[in-house]
Amino acid sequence: MLHYNLPFADLYMEVREDCRRCGIGSFLLQEVKRECYLAGRVPAARTSIGNFASRACLSKAGLRVSGFMLTGEISA
Secondary structure (H helix, E strand, O other): OOOOOOEEEEEOOOHHHOOOOOOOHHHHHHHHHHHHHHHOOOOOOOOOOOHHHHHHHHOOOOOOOOOOOOOOOOOO
């Protein structure tokens, strides 16, 4: 997505279940990343901390962890 949060490009991909673990997701992300840089954008992606498959795919595509978002409640 390119319509918000300049200069970032929010990357997203989903691979059909029967095609997973073949390198398709990381290949797609690598190619989209290349296009982002050519367009002057900074590729970024989000996933939940427990989604190990997505984290591995993003890492294999060359993206790295830049932080974690934690949620909770603060009592008075």
